[in-house]
Amino acid sequence: EQLASRILSEQAEIGSDRIRKGLLENDEFTKLVSASTTLHNIPLFIDDTPALTVSALRTRARRLKRRHNLGLIVIDYLQLVSGSSTSRSDGRVQEVSEITRGLKTLAKELEVPVLALSQLSRTVEQRDPPRPQLADLRESGSIEQDADVVMFIYREEYYMERKKPSRRADEDDGKLVERLERWEGALQDIHQVAEVIVAKQRHGPIGNVPMHFNGAFTRFGNLSKDHPYRQRFHGED
Template sequence: MNNPFLPEKAPPSDFAIEQGLLGILLQRNHFYDEISWFQSEWLSVKHHQDIYNSILAGLLSGETVNTTVIASRHKDDAWYKENPEYLNELVKVYGFRPIDHLKGFANSIKRLYLKRVILEKSAEWQELAQSPDDQNVDSLLDTIETDVTGLRLRENDAVQFDLPTSINDFLHDLDLKIRGEFQSYRTGFEGLDNKLVGFVPGRLYILAGRTGMGKTAFALNLANAVSKQGRVLFFSHEMSRQDLVGRMASMSAGIDMQALQDGKGIPANSFNAIREAMKDMQIDIVDVGRMSIERIAQLCRAHKRKHKTSMVVVDHIGLVQASKNAQRLGKVHQVEEITNILKATAKELNVVVLGLAQLNRESTKQDQKRPMLSDLRDSGAIEQDADVVMMIHREDYYLKNNKPVQGVKMSDKAYASMISNWAYLKEIYKDVAEIIIAKNRHGNGGTVLTKFIGHHQTFTEQGDFSAIEDLS
């Protein structure tokens, strides 16, 4: 068909496939369900948008829509007066195409729309870049990153599946679980694997704890376990790449952490031992401080394309920068934006995302030190977006610094009993790290008991925890 309506200098578009989509829908109304996600704004010319909106309005009201119905609604429009046979020509040329053509047309039209938006945005970026103010570079980069993130969300917003498809996918996953073939990554801790079914791609995991509990060390233990099954991308906003590698060397080669820090007492042949122990680690480290969440998402996509990423670790969420707009709205909105994008990244790339989070300092003033979900800083968004929230707690950290003090009216006998109980608890909790599963969207909570071997930066489930288990 001729193209009498196309502007002389048209942005990316394909007039013919837009005609094809409309022609098929006019002839085969029941095909609409297959592209119910389609939006009229994606069409490149106004009269095509008007025709599509009229078709949609009729279908949603239960009408049978055909060329006569649409013609009656647009008989006074300029495009109809110029070519009254236009609708009939659409049906004649395209009306009997198969459903696969309709799906292909819809997807192509959307991609071309996104290209037009990119051109519009790039023009805005050029204008900002040509500003004489040389202090606006960071603002420009923030704008570009936000715009690109928005475009990617638009790119994925049309992914829909009907209930039968979803049921089949669920049953497929269930069959894989029954046969022990469900895709998940072993955490390195049997207790966690039993409760979480391992780390499942597409899910957001949060590891929270107070300062000094060993969040980074435990995250490295988890990353090391996953790196034996796939590639890990580790964002470190507090520690340098060398510091992280030092911890990994201590953990994998069994060399005292203090010796690696001060260089004293290093065993002979340690260099070869470290290289041998770490040669199969698939962990890539990004140690740029205060990185924006949009930049993190972009690097995750690039890493996924190049290395088929299995897991992403962000240490920690509190040091990630939100967009300028979220910053203006306050801390709660910043955390909400960050966790939303982390969750979207996990789903989009089908990777495990582990985000580390701090607990409120105020919670340390409570008599009960064991953390709860309410202790999370700005916890609402984190609780909402996370599939799993784990909290690391070391009771001996508090016991050893809180020896009971004899009260003025306390008898010596009562105080001796208190000291005895404190010493007993200090002994049974020595080096014990509790991994508390405070939220598990896909299963039960609970606690996994581990031992933290600080001088080697490792956690292990090996040990006698019977005395602690008896307390509960």
């Protein structure tokens, strides 16, 4: 239900909080109805069965492929999938290894791409800047090995918002205001900006792609060519 609400919010371009609280104007309600109709006609199937195994996922995917010509499988997220009882007894790393191999086999069998989200380890937050790397994937060995493409989403704004300057010992108002102004300026330069980091691509190049991020609708899009972020981090004109 929560996922469906977020998808509806993105499609209608109405904040999910406003939808949830019923704070809609007449024109927004019309947009919501239109978006709901559009989504109803999209062959999108959400299965929120907890601790689903790869075997159970394979059964469901085969059925959807047969009945609806399934075109994409999204796992949100990998660490919520369960392995077999045997792999579970061998430890979490072995269990995740079995899961990633099973997903790769499923993708080949059905000729359907599998997009699997994964958690990151906490060590990423201890770096400066905290850009994620392949080693930050939890139980990373098999994920890195089996995936054809690994991409991370990095938003510097997320981390900088949590570094708002506070008054230092013996610091006067002028110095604090000066530091706050520098922080606010830097924050504005990266407002609604994200990077997609292509850390692995079996059949192509790796690198970083700057993106625009609209948090209200959890939507990513193209970043304008003249955005300061491009010059600051990528040296682009």
